[in-house]
Amino acid sequence: MNADRPIGIAGAGSIGCFVGGMLAASGRRVALLARPRLIQEIARNGLRVSSFDGSERMAAVDRLILSDDPSILRDAQTVLVTVKSADTGEIAELIARHASTDAAVISLQNGVGNVPLLRDRLPGRNVLGGMVPFNVVALGDGRFHRSTSGDIVIAQDDVGTAARLSVPGLAIKATANIDGVQWGKLIVNLNNALNALSNIPLRQQLAQRGWRQLFADQMAEGLAAVRAEGIAPVSPTPLPSNWMPHLLRLPDALFGMLLGRTMKIDPEARSSMWEDLQRRRRTEIDYLQGVITAIADRRGLEAPLSRRIIALIRKAEADGKGSPGLTPEQIRDGSATSIEQPRR
Numbered sequence: 053m054n055a056d057r058p059i060g061i062a063g064a065g066s067i068g069c070f071v072g073g074m075l076a077a078s079g080r081r082v083a084l085l086a087r088p089r090l091i092q093e094i095a096r097n098g099l100r101v102s103s104f105d106g107s108e109r110m111a112a113v114d115r116l117i118l119s120d121d122p123s124i125l126r127d128a129q130t131v132l133v134t135v136k137s138a139d140t141g142e143i144a145e146l147i148a149r150h151a152s153t154d155a156a157v158i159s160l161q162n163g164v165g166n167v168p169l170l171r172d173r174l175p176g177r178n179v180l181g182g183m184v185p186f187n188v189v190a191l192g193d194g195r196f197h198r199s200t201s202g203d204i205v206i207a208q209d210d211v212g213t214a215a216r217l218s219v220p221g222l223a224i225k226a227t228a229n230i231d232g233v234q235w236g237k238l239i240v241n242l243n244n245a246l247n248a249l250s251n252i253p254l255r256q257q258l259a260q261r262g263w264r265q266l267f268a269d270q271m272a273e274g275l276a277a278v279r280a281e282g283i284a285p286v287s288p289t290p291l292p293s294n295w296m297p298h299l300l301r302l303p304d305a306l307f308g309m310l311l312g313r314t315m316k317i318d319p320e321a322r323s324s325m326w327e328d329l330q331r332r333r334r335t336e337i338d339y340l341q342g343v344i345t346a347i348a349d350r351r352g353l354e355a356p357l358s359r360r361i362i363a364l365i366r367k368a369e370a371d372g373k374g375s376p377g378l379t380p381e382q383i384r385d386g387s388a389t390s391i392e393q394p395r396r
């Protein structure tokens with residue numbers, strides 16, 4: 053086996069190309085398992101990664117291997133899983149068949165079901181959870197832009213995987229409580245669907261109190277469900293999860309000050325679910341709001357907002373016209389968009 057073992061990226065899209073590009077720009081060998089259209093895009097233009105702080109780097113061509121053939125993962129010492137949640141089962145089968153059994157497998161996905169699924173399909177392997185707090189926009193022509201701030205967090209292990217993977221401009225931190233961190237991220241990700249339905253960039257959305265109040269109500273519903281399960285979510289932002297619904301309800305000027313001090317958001321940042329709707333792809337709604345309604349069903353709780361938002365996203369997926377561009381009022385009052393009334 054090769055002494056300079058690459059870092060495998062299993063399913064390179066926005067997150068995989070950004071993370072892989074940053075690693076390759078710092079001299080790490082990176083093997084990107086990607087779709088042919090993306091391979092062609094990168095072969096034509098190279099892989100360029102940029103950030104909200106104005107930095108821009110080109111991945112070193114000689115550090116990058118690109119293929120749609122999963123045997124590209126054969127030598128990898130670490131495999132970063134960066135597919136959408138619906139594809140985790142399939143990518144796990146490919147990892148099982150092609151990656152070495154000693155490779156650490158790290159999920160950099162949203163949601164809380166990917167790590168258990170990977171462990172189930174990859175018995176005996178070292179599977180670690182991870183959390184990406186920032187947004188990446190695929191700009192086309194091989195360019196991937198990190199449009200919000202925050203550091204990746206992965207589960208702590210004995211061999212210092214987090215420190216080993218960190219490179220300048222891409223710090224990867226270790227945590228002893230990755231489950232809490234992933235649940236905390238899920239609570240924040242409940243806004244992915246709102247942003248997708250709004251058809252406006254995240255910064256613009258968060259600047260409007262009507263959107264923030266809806267996000268706060270959605271978050272409060274999610275937190276109630278998660279707490280009923282006995283889970284203590286760890287916030288992916290400097291602000292504790294429990295405070296967030298209250299802070300989101302602050303007047304615009306106060307909230308704007310607070311947001312400006314805690315994170316950076318580029319004007320073009322939008323949620324990955326918005327991108328899914330625009331590209332006519334299946335969204336991750338079942339792995340986000342769907343987790344909350346599943347808990348609510350089990351625990352006999354109400355989760356009307358989550359159910360309404362699921363119905364609206366399903367309608368947008370079925371319509372295949374991209375984001376419907378709804379207002380917070382239209383989302384609260386499902387009749388305006390002629391969706392079925394939520395169950396319960």
Ligand SMILES: NC(=O)C1=CN([C@@H]2O[C@H](COP(=O)(O)OP(=O)(O)OC[C@H]3O[C@@H](n4cnc5c(N)ncnc54)[C@H](OP(=O)(O)O)[C@@H]3O)[C@@H](O)[C@H]2O)C=CC1
Binds near residue numbers: 162185187
């Ligand atoms: N985008 C973002 O800003 C953020 C995303 N996340 C999370 O990260 C995860 C990845 O998201 P994102 O990067 O946006 O997703 P993308 O859809 O951009 O990337 C996943 C890529 O993997 C490809 N793929 C799937 N299966 C295979 C396969 N067998 N072989 C080769 N390629 C494959 C997909 O192709 P195809 O579409 O053709 O199937 C797609 O191009 C998600 O869980 C998301 O929620 C977390 C934080 C921020």
Ligand SMILES: CC(C)(CO)C(=O)C(=O)O
Binds near residue numbers: 162
């Ligand atoms: C926007 C962000 C970074 C946080 O909700 C995200 O996780 C996504 O786009 O999927």
